[in-house]
Amino acid sequence: MGECACNTGTKLLYSCSGNADVGEIADRAARKLRKEGYSHGSCIAGIGAGISGYIQSAKGADVNITIDGCSVACSRKILENIGIVPVSYIVTEMGFKKGSSPATPEAIETVCENIRKGNSATVKEKTFAAADGGCGCGGKC
Amino acid sequence: MYKIEILGTGCAKCNKLEETARKASEEMGIEYEVVKVKEINKIMEYGVMITPALVVNGEVKVAGKVPSIEEVKKMIGGK
Numbered sequence: 001m002g003e004c005a006c007n008t009g010t011k012l013l014y015s016c017s018g019n020a021d022v023g024e025i026a027d028r029a030a031r032k033l034r035k036e037g038y039s040h041g042s043c044i045a046g047i048g049a050g051i052s053g054y055i056q057s058a059k060g061a062d063v064n065i066t067i068d069g070c071s072v073a074c075s076r077k078i079l080e081n082i083g084i085v086p087v088s089y090i091v092t093e094m095g096f097k098k099g100s101s102p103a104t105p106e107a108i109e110t111v112c113e114n115i116r117k118g119n120s121a122t123v124k125e126k127t128f129a130a131a132d133g134g135c136g137c138g139g140k141c
Numbered sequence: 142m143y144k145i146e147i148l149g150t151g152c153a154k155c156n157k158l159e160e161t162a163r164k165a166s167e168e169m170g171i172e173y174e175v176v177k178v179k180e181i182n183k184i185m186e187y188g189v190m191i192t193p194a195l196v197v198n199g200e201v202k203v204a205g206k207v208p209s210i211e212e213v214k215k216m217i218g219g220k
Binding site: 010012040041042043046051052053054055056057059060061 | 187188189190191194200201202203204205206
């Protein structure tokens, strides 16, 4: 964090904030990747809250990456709401089923490895945020 | 009085942003003060993840790049 833009290729990483198991996998994978130095962490809630520092950091980054737990893709949509199309990864598109995928070290590593290899199935998919700004998942994602 | 803050640890881009902000303020003829914020924890309090960043009256206007003088004028002017 606090990356100087004199270094090129700044990557910011955001994860799902949901309470479901796939959300936990997304969150812990993001923390692991950040600790490895794959990217810098940021805060998707800060962007959703309209905090100018988080928003401008996202706009100034060379690459923004989201890891969402499920296909509702709240993190990706929050970035799209401010005009940014991130590289998007979704845990349930990596073979994990919502509600029956504990956040084991193996599961977290599988997600991390997919991201390290750039195995994103959803990056080119165009999505539109819900009109009310909510994801409609009832806290499950 | 406009409070202009330059967030960054003192690299070349930070210095360039400060210079640009000063020129823009002078050309606008506004009353202003420039504060340099170099302490990383203080920078993080703004939610800024990449530097340099320009803050005008408490609002982060840009981060991670150095805009042109004309762009900075618009940022200071609130546009």
